[in-house]
Amino acid sequence: MDARFPFTPYPRGWFQVAWSDELPTGGVLPLSCFGKELVLFRTEEGVAHVLDAYCPHLGAHLGHGGRVQQGLLQCPFHGWRFNGQGACMEIPHASKIPPGAVLGAWAVHELDGVLFVHHGLEGTRPEWQVPPLPEASAEGWGLAQKKLWRIRTHVQEISENIADSTHFRYVHSTLSLPELELSSEGHIFRADSKMLQPTPRGPVNGRIYTEAHGLGYWAIRFTGIADVTFISAATPVGPEHVVLRHTFFLRTPEQPGTSNNVGKALVAEIIRQVEEDIPIWENKIFRARPLLSAGDRSIPALRHWSRQFLEG
Numbered sequence: 001m002d003a004r005f006p007f008t009p010y011p012r013g014w015f016q017v018a019w020s021d022e023l024p025t026g027g028v029l030p031l032s033c034f035g036k037e038l039v040l041f042r043t044e045e046g047v048a049h050v051l052d053a054y055c056p057h058l059g060a061h062l063g064h065g066g067r068v069q070q071g072l073l074q075c076p077f078h079g080w081r082f083n084g085q086g087a088c089m090e091i092p093h094a095s096k097i098p099p100g101a102v103l104g105a106w107a108v109h110e111l112d113g114v115l116f117v118h119h120g121l122e123g124t125r126p127e128w129q130v131p132p133l134p135e136a137s138a139e140g141w142g143l144a145q146k147k148l149w150r151i152r153t154h155v156q157e158i159s160e161n162i163a164d165s166t167h168f169r170y171v172h173s174t175l176s177l178p179e180l181e182l183s184s185e186g187h188i189f190r191a192d193s194k195m196l197q198p199t200p201r202g203p204v205n206g207r208i209y210t211e212a213h214g215l216g217y218w219a220i221r222f223t224g225i226a227d228v229t230f231i232s233a234a235t236p237v238g239p240e241h242v243v244l245r246h247t248f249f250l251r252t253p254e255q256p257g258t259s260n261n262v263g264k265a266l267v268a269e270i271i272r273q274v275e276e277d278i279p280i281w282e283n284k285i286f287r288a289r290p291l292l293s294a295g296d297r298s299i300p301a302l303r304h305w306s307r308q309f310l311e312g
């Protein structure tokens, strides 16, 4: 059978692997990402590291029972200890460390309550970083909600959703097709869309401004109905599976004691819209040469930009 997607399931770029609050000081978590088994741990100083999971000694998974001891990750099986760069620093009852006692180490970037790992070509360092999201630390804004889905699709399909203006009308019942303005610059892609959205108080002109840094990080800003900003982070975990995480930030109400019901309703609506997309993503195929009509001009633009992350 042909592969479902005509490119690698594991593009290059930064991808979310966890939220910061899932990893306390001294915490250890197993990760399955990019078709690999990895281990995520946080030292007593608070620094997060990601290493290949299987111990070079006899192959124990360091994410299942591994412990942080004096800044090192200790294997649960025979106690070998590794630093954040993957080097074995201590072997109990042995004075010499064999030269091959090294685990692959992954670049980690933690900001705005999110832990990202860089997936790149073997031996290459990241060429760019995910930028901080101003709303995550701005006065008058707060974390509103976090949401996670596991979806049988490719990160490319989730990215195309933003550039796919005509689906909003049919899948998400917006009252008009979005007016889309797209631009790209290196690893960054921007989409500015305006559309008429239904609300309980009648149609409202809404604007969605999106800025992607690679396929794994989309900062999406809704204005008009209410101010909601969220990070949409799709991470390839297996050959046909993606974990999609949304981290929502909302403007806090100016009057203390009141609640931002419109903002909360918009967050619920965005979650509902993702759940409308999921059955399409899970069951569709990827058409490398789609039949496009006049309303689809933005799909080739998005595909042209995303090629840089998908090709070897």
Ligand code: FES
Pocket: 055, 056, 057, 058, 059, 060, 075, 076, 077, 078, 079, 080
């Ligand atoms: S398998 Fe890790 S120390 Fe033996």
Ligand SMILES: [Fe+2]
Pocket: 161, 167, 171, 172, 273, 274, 277
């Ligand atoms: Fe959608």
